[in-house]
Amino acid sequence: MMRPGEDCSLCGLCAGRTNLVLPSGDLASSVVLVGEAPGENEDLQGKPFVGRAGQILNQAMADVGLDREKVMITNTVKCRPPANRDPEKEEMAACRKFLDSELSGRKCIVGLGKSAVKDLLGYVGPMAPVVNTRQYVEIDGERILFIPTYHPMACVYQKVAREKLRETLRMVKEEFGL
Numbered sequence: 001m002m003r004p005g006e007d008c009s010l011c012g013l014c015a016g017r018t019n020l021v022l023p024s025g026d027l028a029s030s031v032v033l034v035g036e037a038p039g040e041n042e043d044l045q046g047k048p049f050v051g052r053a054g055q056i057l058n059q060a061m062a063d064v065g066l067d068r069e070k071v072m073i074t075n076t077v078k079c080r081p082p083a084n085r086d087p088e089k090e091e092m093a094a095c096r097k098f099l100d101s102e103l104s105g106r107k108c109i110v111g112l113g114k115s116a117v118k119d120l121l122g123y124v125g126p127m128a129p130v131v132n133t134r135q136y137v138e139i140d141g142e143r144i145l146f147i148p149t150y151h152p153m154a155c156v157y158q159k160v161a162r163e164k165l166r167e168t169l170r171m172v173k174e175e176f177g178l
């Protein structure tokens with residue numbers, strides 16, 4: 001797995017970085033969850049999904065009995081965007097080689113939210129029609145199952161999103177024996 005150097009400055013997000021936020025969980029898992037970008041807590045701790053979104057994700061995983069340590073969790077970009085804005089196309093492109101190296105050889109990628117779905121699937125539009133559909137993306141010349149779903153923060157006020165995210169996690173737990 002290719003990792004950015006501590007001093008990576010391939011895109012402008014390096015300017016606001018406290019820590020790089022690199023993948024966590026089972027780094028050899030067949031399933032990878034890809035979020036958007038680190039937030040404040042993630043930037044301070046150098047770990048993905050440890051703030052509010054992480055708590056919601058943890059709860060959804062607990063609800064379906066999926067152990068967080070059995071999947072790998074990462075983001076499209078490894079540095080926090082200013083004021084938690086969405087990462088820009090150029091920033092995701094600059095960080096893409098690191099993401100690709102994290103995803104290479106996996107059996108299933110779960111895209112958590114619009115940015116991850118846009119970066120990996122090239123889909124831009126409402127999430128509802130694509131959530132929990134079976135798509136495929138090509139990483140290093142290999143077709144890998146890609147399941148779009150809601151970002152945990154979208155679940156805060158939307159019961160439907162919460163249920164759909166649980167459904168996604170249940171699907172991968174059962175299909176991949178996690």
Ligand code: SF4
Pocket residue numbers: 004008009010011012013014020077078079091094095
């Ligand atoms: S977001 Fe990625 S490409 Fe940009 S500086 Fe951080 S590690 Fe480097």
